Amino acid sequence: MTNVFDILQERGFIEQSTNEEEVRELLGAGPVTFYIGFDPTADSLHVGHFIQIIVMMHMQKAGHRPIALIGGGTTMVGDPSGRTDMRKMLTQDEIAANGERFKKQFSKFLYFDDKDGAIMLNNAEWLLPLNYIEFIRDYGKYFSVNKMLTAECFKSRMEKGLSFLEFNYMLMQSYDFLELYRRHGAILQMGGNDQWSNILSGADLIRRVEGAQAHALTFRLLTTSAGKKMGKTESGAVWLDPEKTSPYDFYQYWRNIDDADVANCLGLLTFIPMDEVRAMTDTAAGADINKAKECLAYEVTALVHSPEEAEKAQKAARALFGGGGGNLDDMPTSEISQADLANLDITTLLNKCGLIASNSEGRRLIKDGGIYLNNQRVSSFDQTIGAADFKDGYALLRKGKKVYHKVILK
């Protein structure tokens, strides 16, 4: 059987490890219990988390045991890594509620059932009851402030300022690793490359306290070829929760990524064998790359939502962009009543559908020629909408080239 380390490497995940050879051997030798932490700072996981989940899936497939750690405790502190300012403080209730949402989402991707299955834990369990004096006496003594200050994750904050609260984050995460080592024999922590210093610090703590060797392995963050973080849209992150990012929008996000990022994403976000990925993208010149994009969009949507949802999204997208035919049932839709129809103008309608944030924006868009009703450019912002615009009971609104919205007249 192929060593999962090689798989991860081939697919482009691996960025840094404590010792490449040792970690590789470790993963080849037998089942390893490892963990990845997720701080519940929002009410849904997003694609940045998804890449970590994919890693856990690869690892579980290879016979290793994942611990999905929900950071109910660490979120109380807030990770300063990769941030230029302090995070918004969340209340304990919000954190707990978010943690519950995470929990549900995880169960979709990993097996937790049997005794060898994945484990889901929340570090609130051991972090919240910690006693301050006891903790800093027993563990604080192992941390060198001088050394911590040289860590990359703090360096960037030396100018903008770093509160003592956030400075403690590294200790909390390190303690997690130690706790999971003690409870479940976890000897490997993985995470995004921004977690490198936090993870290392935990491995150090285990060595100092327990005299045992623990390992760190970090992955590339999901970035575009231009180095920008992926998974962001104008309306925020690309969420895994279908309520927050509809399967259609999710599909479209991947369908629209840059040519240069397709191969990358196929490696990181799907399970398509790498030789197929290469076959699809290596030679794909010009418009052929679109096939690879469709494949990517379909696969990721199928994984995150379901093959049925992916199918629907694909059909809707093809119907809209492929020119005629196809099924318009699965695109974003609003309903209006006969009563709404009285004196209904285009701006009001756009507003109702959530396509514009203000009437001013609507005016602007119409002035710029960016609004279409039933594929006819709208030229006046006070154009009225009547029953005649609803052929077959619906009207098709479009904003710009890509944002379609169906309005059903009830």
Next chain:
RNA sequence: GGAGAGGUUCCCGAGUGGCCAAAGGGAGCAGACUGUAAAUCUGUUGGCACCGCCUUCGGUGGUUCGAAUCCACCCCUCUCCA
């Protein structure tokens, strides 16, 4: 605690009494060209009953015909000193 610098529209960052809804850049949005791509060019980016009106420049008061700009107090951030 002391001294200094600073808090401006989504972000960075100009602006130091009227010509400021506020330069410039980034980012977003739209148009053209395309492959639902990139690059490029153009337009645009507080709100509204939109040739006009209303609300914005950390907060609260004040000076003034008029304040993002001046004054007072307060809050917050950074740097140096303790």
